[in-house]
Amino acid sequence: MSKKTLANLSASDISGKRALVRVDFNVPVDDQGNITDDTRIRAALPTIQDLTQKGAKVILASHFGRPKGVDDKLRLTPVAKRLSELLGQEVVKTDDCIGDAVAAQVAALQNGQVLLLENVRFYKEEEKNDPEFAKKLAANADFYVNDAFGTAHRAHASTEGVTHYLSPSVGGYLIEKELQYLQSAIEDPQRPLAAIIGGSKVSSKIGVIETLLEKCDKLIIGGGMIFTFYKARGLSVGKSLVEEDKLELAKTLEAKAQERGVTFLLPTDIVSADKFAPDANATTVSIENIPADGMGLDIGPDSVKVFQAALADCKTVIWNGPMGVFEFDKFATGTEAIAHTLAEIGKTGTTTIIGGGDSVAAVEKVGLADQMSHISTGGGASLELLEGKILPGIAALDEA
Ligand SMILES: Nc1ncnc2c1ncn2[C@@H]1O[C@H](COP(=O)(O)OP(=O)(O)O)[C@@H](O)[C@H]1O
Numbered sequence: 001m002s003k004k005t006l007a008n009l010s011a012s013d014i015s016g017k018r019a020l021v022r023v024d025f026n027v028p029v030d031d032q033g034n035i036t037d038d039t040r041i042r043a044a045l046p047t048i049q050d051l052t053q054k055g056a057k058v059i060l061a062s063h064f065g066r067p068k069g070v071d072d073k074l075r076l077t078p079v080a081k082r083l084s085e086l087l088g089q090e091v092v093k094t095d096d097c098i099g100d101a102v103a104a105q106v107a108a109l110q111n112g113q114v115l116l117l118e119n120v121r122f123y124k125e126e127e128k129n130d131p132e133f134a135k136k137l138a139a140n141a142d143f144y145v146n147d148a149f150g151t152a153h154r155a156h157a158s159t160e161g162v163t164h165y166l167s168p169s170v171g172g173y174l175i176e177k178e179l180q181y182l183q184s185a186i187e188d189p190q191r192p193l194a195a196i197i198g199g200s201k202v203s204s205k206i207g208v209i210e211t212l213l214e215k216c217d218k219l220i221i222g223g224g225m226i227f228t229f230y231k232a233r234g235l236s237v238g239k240s241l242v243e244e245d246k247l248e249l250a251k252t253l254e255a256k257a258q259e260r261g262v263t264f265l266l267p268t269d270i271v272s273a274d275k276f277a278p279d280a281n282a283t284t285v286s287i288e289n290i291p292a293d294g295m296g297l298d299i300g301p302d303s304v305k306v307f308q309a310a311l312a313d314c315k316t317v318i319w320n321g322p323m324g325v326f327e328f329d330k331f332a333t334g335t336e337a338i339a340h341t342l343a344e345i346g347k348t349g350t351t352t353i354i355g356g357g358d359s360v361a362a363v364e365k366v367g368l369a370d371q372m373s374h375i376s377t378g379g380g381a382s383l384e385l386l387e388g389k390i391l392p393g394i395a396a397l398d399e400a
């Protein structure tokens, strides 16, 4: 990236210095508050370990959930415990993220020690990117590292504001890796480049589809949004999900793909259900024969074959959004087949990139996460990056 990273800092920039490190420890938890997936904590380890090994005093800041004020259920205490286990060293956990008590705990840190501040979103000033609050966060540190890729699309005090008060302000290794894969995939990809876009609605993916139409050689569409495209073509879609106000847009997008010579693929068959439920009765039908009382919840086996054939010669594939309602086993087949296809073509040297969100959950569910070239830790952030938007948390960092 053209931004300064941790790798650009010298030993004297780091040793004995207090590093404020923004991480994204917004991890999923169960009803009892147990962490169900620690991927985001693990993803921050290279940055934290590099800093501790070089003798920095590491002050970690993160949000957790979307609290309105202090919320005991959204304290970062379980995260500190998990991080201690992963690092193999004690992590000091504070009860606040600013103030005198925090300042005293920071002052007591030895070189190589790690401290985790309490949830920065307990203060409404965090999301407002309040300069005074940013100044207070920055007051405890000598320099800033942003490694919170999942939150890089937010211009908040701990992601953007603090960069005005700390120098240097650099990117961490996770942010560097995310940009290396996601940015180069759209800016300088090995071709052919295919994008597979799924999920529920066209409306949430318009930006990414429009940008990818300019960049990719093949665009493969799945998920609930296909029915809006079918209806725009004049097909009957029964009770499937349709965004009536996006029919014209669907037509425009298809026309644009044709104009640009992009191979635009929609499923040829779908799995139709009699209700939206895991135990629904399912039948595979061609897209011309969707029953009037049927609801399309997955792509069919012929579509999988068509998609596999299209992906076979691709050198880069970006995937965002499931092919069907993969949360119901009966309708997870199409999504799982695409995950297996990506794992297969990955073996032949194709770069496979999974944009965050539900497609990551799907790849993990079938146990293929380690077969992908890159799995993004940011859902919204990766989508905005693929849409070509500037991420404020990255834009604010020092130029290389
Ligand atoms: N045919 C379909 N009908 C209704 N919902 C669908 C269909 N296919 C996929 N979905 C739903 O889309 C959701 C994911 O959509 P979205 O949030 O846009 O994707 P992502 O989280 O990957 O960005 C999943 O919960 C999935 O059940």
Ligand SMILES: O=C(OP(=O)(O)O)[C@H](O)COP(=O)(O)O
Residues within 6 Å of the ligand: 024, 026, 065, 066, 150, 151, 154, 356, 357, 377, 378, 379, 380, 381
């Ligand atoms: O989990 C996150 O976003 P994601 O679900 O889009 O990956 C990030 O931590 C950002 O959280 P936010 O959307 O509450 O700002």
